[in-house]
Amino acid sequence: MTRPLIDLRTTPHGGRSLFAIQPIARGTVIFACEVPFGHVIYKDYRREVCAQCFAYAASTSRNIGDPRTWSIRSCRATAETVWFCTDECKVIWESGVIGPLIADVNALLGKGKIATRSKSARDGYDPILPNGPPAQITQDCIDQAWVDVEDLVSSRARLSSYCSTMNLEDMELEISRLVASAIVQRYVFDHRLANLAVSSIIPTSDPWAEVLDLQSSELSNVSLRPYILAAHLRVYAFLCHSLPKHLRLYVPTARNILARDTGNAFGIWDGDSRDEMLGWGLWVGASYFNHSCCPNVEKTRVGRAMHFTTSRSVEIGEELCISYIDTNQSITQRKQDLENSWFFTCQCQRCQSEEPDEASPH
Numbered sequence: 631m632t633r634p635l636i637d638l639r640t641t642p643h644g645g646r647s648l649f650a651i652q653p654i655a656r657g658t659v660i661f662a663c664e665v666p667f668g669h670v671i672y673k674d675y676r677r678e679v680c681a682q683c684f685a686y687a688a689s690t691s692r693n694i695g696d697p698r699t700w701s702i703r704s705c706r707a708t709a710e711t712v713w714f715c716t717d718e719c720k721v722i723w724e725s726g727v728i729g730p731l732i733a734d735v736n737a738l739l740g741k742g743k744i745a746t747r748s749k750s751a752r753d754g755y756d757p758i759l760p761n762g763p764p765a766q767i768t769q770d771c772i773d774q775a776w777v778d779v780e781d782l783v784s785s786r787a788r789l790s791s792y793c794s795t796m797n798l799e800d801m802e803l804e805i806s807r808l809v810a811s812a813i814v815q816r817y818v819f820d821h822r823l824a825n826l827a828v829s830s831i832i833p834t835s836d837p838w839a840e841v842l843d844l845q846s847s848e849l850s851n852v853s854l855r856p857y858i859l860a861a862h863l864r865v866y867a868f869l870c871h872s873l874p875k876h877l878r879l880y881v882p883t884a885r886n887i888l889a890r891d892t893g894n895a896f897g898i899w900d901g902d903s904r905d906e907m908l909g910w911g912l913w914v915g916a917s918y919f920n921h922s923c924c925p926n927v928e929k930t931r932v933g934r935a936m937h938f939t940t941s942r943s944v945e946i947g948e949e950l951c952i953s954y955i956d957t958n959q960s961i962t963q964r965k966q967d968l969e970n971s972w973f974f975t976c977q978c979q980r981c982q983s984e985e986p987d988e989a990s991p992h
């Protein structure tokens with residue numbers, strides 16, 4: 631048996647993080663997470679992204695003469711149509727349980743969205759948070775807003791009436807699809823309908839326990855962008871309304887997923903040059919990599935999997951970090967990006983040693 635290369639430890643500066651427990655040569659794959667626990671491909675890309683391996687038809691790495699959308703597809707009456715790059719991908723997807731179930735659910739969400747759009751509220755008033763976001767965001771007021779929405783969804787009649795006038799934005803529908811796909815995976819796991827190959831750093835047999843173990847950024851996210859609270863509550867009400875009965879049982883877990891999505895999700899990019907972001911997903915086991923502005927690990931998407939490879943040789947005891955942002959930027963820009971999108975102040979060695987540059991004039 632090979633000795634493990636990495637270990638999860640608590641740091642003084644950035645919560646838990648991964649460390650090398652033996653010297654590691656450059657180019658070593660130190661961790662691979664095979665499938666996302668919940669993902670979404672943006673609406674505009676769905677005909678161009680293979681539902682099985684996420685290959686992008688209009689990728690710049692393909693020949694210009696190639697068709698820019700896929701032609702192989704799966705279309706069942708109950709499901710949303712999905713496209714594939716090859717017959718082989720179609721066979722793999724159709725023989726699985728999760729993909730077809732997610733396509734069924736997405737068809738329901740798509741119908742729900744059409745209904746809500748045609749009757750959308752005109753003045754932006756939303757009874758879900760009637761007084762708008764709280765002036766001072768605290769954990770208590772977020773908790774209270776969730777108690778209030780719970781009250782709304784507890785009555786099927788009030789929920790239907792609310793959903794028939796709600797104004798669900800396109801991005802909120804995408805978030806609903808991500809949450810719904812995670813709920814499907816939880817359902818599949820609980821009912822032992824398929825083996826979930828979710829590789830983890832923390833040994834546990836329950837992928838849902840892994841999701842709950844991820845760091846929540848609910849308070850920091852809502853504090854920085856108060857409109858997110860209403861968006862999350864709308865997504866929740868929409869899912870309570872639209873999901874089939876056997877999945878509705880799991881909808882209360884939506885808050886846990888929403889709280890952990892921002893801060894742990896990875897973009898699904900076209901290739902490593904990050905030309906286009908096609909969607910995003912939660913590769914749960916992979917979310918323990920901290921950020922460094924001088925990283926020693928590179929993340930690569932290989933089909934549905936995320937692989938993590940050392941970009942230089944690493945000594946025993948060294949922290950293993952990826953980069954969450956473009957590290958070719960100035961320290962001011964990096965700091966801003968990390969604070970705005972990831973809600974933390976970077977404590978990496980490079981940021982500690984670099985002098986702050988002149989802030990750009992506004």
Ligand SMILES: C[S@@+](CC[C@H](N)C(=O)[O-])C[C@H]1O[C@@H](n2cnc3c(N)ncnc32)[C@H](O)[C@@H]1O
Pocket residue numbers: 643644645646647844845893894917918919920921922972973974975976977978
């Ligand atoms: C994807 S999680 C990484 C795992 C996380 N440390 C944990 O305990 O679950 C991202 C969070 O880790 C922390 N973090 C990551 N990189 C950091 C850094 N360079 N400096 C400070 N905190 C960092 C921040 O709290 C950030 O929100």
